[in-house]
Amino acid sequence: MKVILIGSGNVATHIGLALKDAGVLVTQVWSKQYDHAQALATLVSADAIENLNKLDQTADFCIIAIKDDAILSMAKELTTFKGIIVHTSGAVDLTVFEGFEKYGVFYPLQTFSIAKEIDFSTVPICIEANTGVVLTCIEELAKKLSRYVVEIGSDKRKILHLAAVFACNFTNHLYAISADLLSSHGLDFNLIRPLILETAEKVQLTSPKNVQTGPAVRNDERTMKKHEELLLEQPQLINIYQILSESIKKTKK
Amino acid sequence: MKVILIGSGNVATHIGLALKDAGVLVTQVWSKQYDHAQALATLVSADAIENLNKLDQTADFCIIAIKDDAILSMAKELTTFKGIIVHTSGAVDLTVFEGFEKYGVFYPLQTFSIAKEIDFSTVPICIEANTGVVLTCIEELAKKLSRYVVEIGSDKRKILHLAAVFACNFTNHLYAISADLLSSHGLDFNLIRPLILETAEKVQLTSPKNVQTGPAVRNDERTMKKHEELLLEQPQLINIYQILSESIKKTKK
Numbered sequence: 001m002k003v004i005l006i007g008s009g010n011v012a013t014h015i016g017l018a019l020k021d022a023g024v025l026v027t028q029v030w031s032k033q034y035d036h037a038q039a040l041a042t043l044v045s046a047d048a049i050e051n052l053n054k055l056d057q058t059a060d061f062c063i064i065a066i067k068d069d070a071i072l073s074m075a076k077e078l079t080t081f082k083g084i085i086v087h088t089s090g091a092v093d094l095t096v097f098e099g100f101e102k103y104g105v106f107y108p109l110q111t112f113s114i115a116k117e118i119d120f121s122t123v124p125i126c127i128e129a130n131t132g133v134v135l136t137c138i139e140e141l142a143k144k145l146s147r148y149v150v151e152i153g154s155d156k157r158k159i160l161h162l163a164a165v166f167a168c169n170f171t172n173h174l175y176a177i178s179a180d181l182l183s184s185h186g187l188d189f190n191l192i193r194p195l196i197l198e199t200a201e202k203v204q205l206t207s208p209k210n211v212q213t214g215p216a217v218r219n220d221e222r223t224m225k226k227h228e229e230l231l232l233e234q235p236q237l238i239n240i241y242q243i244l245s246e247s248i249k250k251t252k253k
Numbered sequence: 254m255k256v257i258l259i260g261s262g263n264v265a266t267h268i269g270l271a272l273k274d275a276g277v278l279v280t281q282v283w284s285k286q287y288d289h290a291q292a293l294a295t296l297v298s299a300d301a302i303e304n305l306n307k308l309d310q311t312a313d314f315c316i317i318a319i320k321d322d323a324i325l326s327m328a329k330e331l332t333t334f335k336g337i338i339v340h341t342s343g344a345v346d347l348t349v350f351e352g353f354e355k356y357g358v359f360y361p362l363q364t365f366s367i368a369k370e371i372d373f374s375t376v377p378i379c380i381e382a383n384t385g386v387v388l389t390c391i392e393e394l395a396k397k398l399s400r401y402v403v404e405i406g407s408d409k410r411k412i413l414h415l416a417a418v419f420a421c422n423f424t425n426h427l428y429a430i431s432a433d434l435l436s437s438h439g440l441d442f443n444l445i446r447p448l449i450l451e452t453a454e455k456v457q458l459t460s461p462k463n464v465q466t467g468p469a470v471r472n473d474e475r476t477m478k479k480h481e482e483l484l485l486e487q488p489q490l491i492n493i494y495q496i497l498s499e500s501i502k503k504t505k506k
Contacts, residue, residue, distance in 0.1 A: 159438045166428075169465070176460075189460070200454075207432060246489075
């Protein structure tokens with residue numbers, strides 16, 4: 001099995017490393033910035049290519065791991081490719097590849113950072129394809145990397161991506177707000193780190209609704225009022241505080 | 254060292270168990286509901302008491318782990334106690350104990366659930382006291398339970414509590430929103446669980462701002478617009494989506 005990687009960011013890097021670990025041959029890496037392609041190619045023992053004309057037409061897969069809004073135009077440059085072409089986006093429709101013979105989606109549902117290793121075997125990979133045969137091929141590739149491979153159509157994948165924004169991106173922003181509050185009062189973010197980890201660990205085995213704590217779910221108006229007073233000089237934070245508290249109150253069991 | 258526990262909820266239970274594990278004698282447990290006091294007393298090998306008149310006046314500590322707004326009235330019932338009286342709240346001022354001879358705060362900064370064990374040695378305990386001598390005694394007790402004991406005054410403790418609401422309570426609510434989105438589309442919350450854990454693990458070693466991902470920080474208006482369309486029938490979620498996205502955009506590096 002031979003794979004070409006298009007892209008050299010977080011997702012491309014982690015997929016490339018996982019492929020290599022799984023014994024799948026990554027033959028080529030292309031990136032908008034050639035030096036980035038070279039860096040990743042070195043990591044995964046592939047060739048960096050500067051020109052898409054040099055694409056290895058005998059490869060089985062071409063994995064496009066680039067910004068969502070660049071996928072369509074990239075696809076247009078790859079129309080000669082005869083293998084299976086996939087993208088790794090949660091938000092882009094399968095139909096972006098219409099016109100290709102064999103195509104699909106290979107969406108690893110995780111947050112990747114260059115600096116942090118990840119156990120890819122625990123990363124859910126959501127796959128989709130234009131035919132059953134292609135789906136089987138993509139599934140075979142995905143199962144080399146992860147224990148959790150699931151077929152999910154474009155519409156549901158978009159919901160999944162949206163749910164991930166709430167559970168990951170927005171959550172991280174709440175961590176950032178918390179860190180800012182602490183640092184502006186000379187307090188150490190380490191005080192909150194164990195809490196952050198425990199909050200995430202708790203919902204690994206139960207439903208978040210069952211473990212909701214805090215003043216809003218208790219309807220503890222006095223504490224909420226005190227908190228709003230502490231935020232008086234940050235109207236944007238009061239706004240977030242109030243809207244999330246209201247939302248928690250409404251979902252109370 | 255002898256300790257009395259007032260309360261039988263999540264915090265009282267976990268403190269009681271941690272004290273027992275640390276070899277500290279819990280002699281009595283009182284709770285508004287006597288059967289709850291009995292249950293916890295059994296767990297920690299203490300006596301349940303029904304009447305506060307029966308309080309062991311020779312105990313070194315009385316730890317009040319009850320609802321914030323019940324602490325003041327509880328304190329008024331305990332004025333005869335001659336040991337050190339502390340509460341475990343993040344939001345209640347030290348002055349709630351004015352009139353006592355020896356008093357303080359013993360605030361374990363963690364989210365506790367009856368059903369889930371916790372390694373108390375990693376839980377930050379924020380302490381405060383009315384005198385230096387009392388502080389030393391509280392510190393000695395706290396260090397038996399945790400490796401991370403820190404003196405924090407009432408004003409800063411309130412900020413800490415507020416930061417915890419953002420990092421834990423609000424975060425858990427975002428998990429709940431995510432779970433609801435998934436289940437309403439027949440998708441499994443297990444797809445998101447690894448992401449939730451990784452998001453929390455990521456900030457254990459870095460600052461949340463450094464690892465912010467998602468459409469808002471990329472200013473990816475197209476994806477954000479699509480997400481809002483998916484939420485059309487849930488105006489409350491659109492509201493949360495927009496406010497958090499705006500806030501992320503503003504904090505962009």
